[in-house]
Amino acid sequence: MNKIDRPMLLAALLVAAPAALSQESGPVESIRNAAWELSKDYYPSSPLCAKDEITLWTCSVGEREYSLCSSRVVTRVEGYMQYRASKAGKAMFTYPTDKRPPVGLFTYTAYGNGNASVEFANDGYRYSLMDPLRSDSSILVEAPGGRTSEIACGGNQTLQVNYTMRLMYEAGLWDR
Secondary structure, three states, rough: OOOOOOHHHHHHHHHHHHHHOOOOOOOOOHOOOOOHHHHHHOOOOOOOOOOOEEEEEEEEEOOOOEEEEHHHHHHHHOOOEEEEEEEOOOEEEEEOOOOOOOOOOOOOOOOOOOOOEEEEEEEOEEEEEOOOOOOEEEEEEEOOOOOOOEEEOOOOOOOOHHHHHHHHHHHHOOOO
């Protein structure tokens, strides 16, 4: 490294170090302070979610509808999330069957590239609701024998919304 590069490197480290040292183990301030009133316009509606629920993620394919519905407040001890699927307006599958706090039932992952996903398992099947930031969403279903199928959906981008991230963190589904 030549003499000119050292001062520039030192200056860059001095600027970056306080920001890195001040990071907390929880969500960043914009997620921690996310409010339903400021975020509600980002969420689509779904016929599978009630008017007093949030449609966190939804996918329509032909006569089939798939949605992740949530109460507006979710913590480790209150509120709920449910994955619901229907065909031609008739309910086919609900997970979990009862409305209860989602901790231990779902897992939320936010990736550094902006993608996000929600995963759960039921009767030997693994479901992944994939929400890429820059492409269409999908549902991956892995059967007990390891065979995986994919259901292509349109764009959603609601698993990356700050209010969704706040719900996932407060529900104990995302450990940043």
